Amino acid sequence: MIDRRRQLLRLVTAPAAVGALLFAALWAADFHGVAGMLRERAIDAIQRIAPREAGRGGVLVVDIDAASVARAGGWPLPREDMARLAARILDGRPAALAFDIFFDGSDRQSLRARIEGASDPRLREALAPILAQAPDPDHEFGETLERGQTILAALAGGAAPPAAFNFVRLEEPAGARWARPIPGALAPHEPLAAAALGLGVSSLFGEEGGVVRRAPLLFSVGDRLIPGLALEVTRVAENVAMLSVEDGRLETGARSMPLGEGGALRLRWSDPAHWAQRTISAAELLEGRVASERFAGQLVIVGASAPQAGALRPTPLGPLTPSVQIHAEAAEQLRAGTVPLRPGRALSGEIGAALVLAGVAAAGAARVGPSAAFALQAALSALWIAVAASALIFQNVVLDPAGPPLIVLLSGNMAAAASFARTRRMKAFISRKFEQYLSADVVREIIAHPERLRREGEMRIVTALFTDIENFTPMTQRLAPRDLIALLDVYLGGLERIVTDHGGMVDGVTGDAIHAFFNVPLERADHVDAALDCAAAIVEFSESFRKEPLAAQAGFGRTRVGVETGPAIVGDVGGARRLNYTAYGDAVIVAARLEQANKQLESQICIGPGAAAAARRDLVPLGALRLKGLPEDTMIFTLASE
Structure with a gap:
């Protein structure tokens, strides 16, 4: 097994x-x-399902939302508004202030820019006195940036990085392994870049479908490394003079963290409900409805969620995530040391x-x-x-x-x-093997538990049952062949049905006789009594069958039954084309001899000593008889009710 x-x-x-x-x-x-x-x-x-615990990240977002753009009359906001935003934030003494907005030139919305951009030379000459008195919003914005620790956004582009960048010191070769290679970096408007304390590349790179899952920390331009926006603003907020990479780890002052391949930080997203808590509307700030003290000691990032700004990116949390919130997530992780690797x-x-x-x-x-x-x-x-x-x-x-x-x-x-x-x-x-020889319940049981069907051969206690019809040969001479076959079909079909109904297996049919086994192919504890009940039912059926017109006309004889219990070898026997599940043993031979002994004892059911010893039904002895092929007399019993 x-x-x-x-x-x-x-x-x-x-x-x-x-x-x-x-x-x-x-x-x-x-x-x-x-x-x-x-x-x-x-x-x-x-x-x-399980967002990152926000903790105390110390990061605030000032959001130029749709209300802020409407208040300013359109996008981009004038530099004077940017200067006022920066001034109100810096009044609160933040740890650092970063802009996730790329300032790529002078303020084209200012009065000075409009006068200088007039196409009519005479108009420019006429407005020259006004131009001399017009404020320069870029200068004003630059002066404001110089008041604090401020960082401006640069973009990944085709130019060499300017000196305004805080370059990262590399202690080992192959810097591109720890950074995202880019051809160059586009710095913001030069007067503003000069006024800021540092620059950080704010470019984000999506994966399949453009989905942003990582924030670049380091970019490599040739043999030089420059920081991303989130890393640079974190460095400034923590007063770290210089970043360095050594043995695949990013050293930021007293803090050291491992770098993943490509120098990008896998974002461990917090709950968007936390985003609302850390976000302040730029419109409310400009209108004086937010106290400057709220920014004290905080890392502040200014960015835009207004659709006009074009700064919405697909992320796992949604298709329209403001890039400023992505940088804020990265900054919070850096400050908390949350670096999924x-x-x-x-x-x-x-x-x-x-x-x-x-x-x-x-x-x-x-x-x-x-x-x-x-x-x-x-x-x-x-x-x-x-x-x-x-x-x-x-x-x-x-x-x-x-x-x-x-x-x-x-x-x-x-x-x-x-x-x-x-x-x-x-x-x-x-189904092929047993459906004609076993009850439907037994077949279903075998199909449900095929492991209980042992086909390879085993020793098992079985009860064998053999039947025969008295005076069968003379009866065949009194009936036409067709009538004989029809009569036997009904008779043998009835016996097979009785055997299977009592849980037995019809092993075969030989002429007018059947031989059946109990306790195969599945084991059952009451197989002896089931076989004796089956023998009684066969005799009862046969006596009723003999009274049928055709059977009575033919002089259908009594059915004789032999039953014995004992050890036998059971299993499949035969060639590959014709296997037969059967049993071999002394009990099988004795059962066949007992069926024949009914002739001498003038009985219908003869039960051997093995079955008698295990039976719970009342039996009566018929006497001892020397059965053919056996060396000693065999004690024979029959049912008490017979």
Whole structure:
């Protein structure tokens, strides 16, 4: 039985193992394609369910929202409004102030710009006195920026980075490994850049579908590294003079954090409800409805959520996320030290875990039904998802939540399909083998639990039952062949039905006789009494059948039954084309001899000593008789009711 289970396990797990290895190889090969997309979307789902704890990030967002743009009369806001915003914020003495807005030239909305831009020379000459007295909003904005620790946004572009950048010191070669390579950087309007304490590249780069999941911390231009906006404003807020990269770690003063490949910070999103708490409308600030003291010691980022600004990006939290909120998320993570990283050997570990889980799923599929197998696969998949989610939520370790469950489900379904195909073959075999010789209940039981059907041969206690018809040969001479066959069909069909109704198995039909076994193919504790009840029912049926017109006309004889219990070898016997599930043993031979003994004892049911010893029915002895082929006399019994 153990060998058979091992064989079944191999038959089912072999395709599952091949499938698991194939799926794992495909997953690893497509790590940055479809596999990467599914991994990232699964991580997105975890983050939406379990957002990052906000804590005390010390980050505020001043949002130029739709109301602020309407108040100013359109986008972009005049530089004088930008100067007033900066002044009100700096009055509160923030730790740092950054602008997620690219100022690419002088203020084109100011009076000075309009006069200088007039196409008529005579008009410019006439307005020259006014021009001399007109305020310069860029100068005013620059003077305001000089009042505090301010950072302006630069863009990834085609020019070499200017000296205004705070370059990152690199302690090892191959700096591009720890930074995003860009051809150059576009600095803001030079007078403003000169007035600010630092510059940070605010460019964000989306993945599939343009979705932003990471904020670049470092950019490489040739052999030089420059910081991203979130990193630069964090450096300034924490009064760090210089950033450096050594052994793959970013050193920011007293703080050291590992850098992922490409120098981008995977964003660990907080709840959008927290965004509302850290956000102040620029319109309210300009109207004096926000106290400057609120900015004391805070890291402040000014940006725009108004659609006119064109600063809305798709993220896992929605298709229209303001870029200023993305930079604020990154700054909060940097200040809290929340740096989700994917271990270097994560992929090999995930593949190994997937193969182990797939093996468990396949082994389960070999032992249980389809529903239970799918439930096991779902449980194993959920277990891995829980592991990946816990690693991200509690340890900031990024594991693939999607790959191992998919490998488990795909390979597990292959195992389930192999098991299902084998089950169908087994059910077909059982139906062909037993549906004519066993009761419907027994057949259903075997189909439901095929492991209980032992076909390879075993020793078992069985009860054998043999029948015969008295004076059958003379009867055949009194009937036409067609009538004889019709009569036997009805008679033998009735006996087969009685045997199967009592839980026995019809082993065969020979002429006018049947031989049946009880306690095969499935074991049952009451097989002896079931066989004796069956013998009584056969005699009762046959006596009634003899009174039928055709049977009475033919002089249909009495039915004689022999029953004995004992050990026998049971199993499939025969060639590959014709197997027969049967039993061999002394009890089988004695039962056949007992059926014949009825002639000498003038009885209808003869029961051997083995069956008599195990029977619970009342029996009466008929005496001892030397049966053919046996060396000693055999004590014979019959039913007390006979």
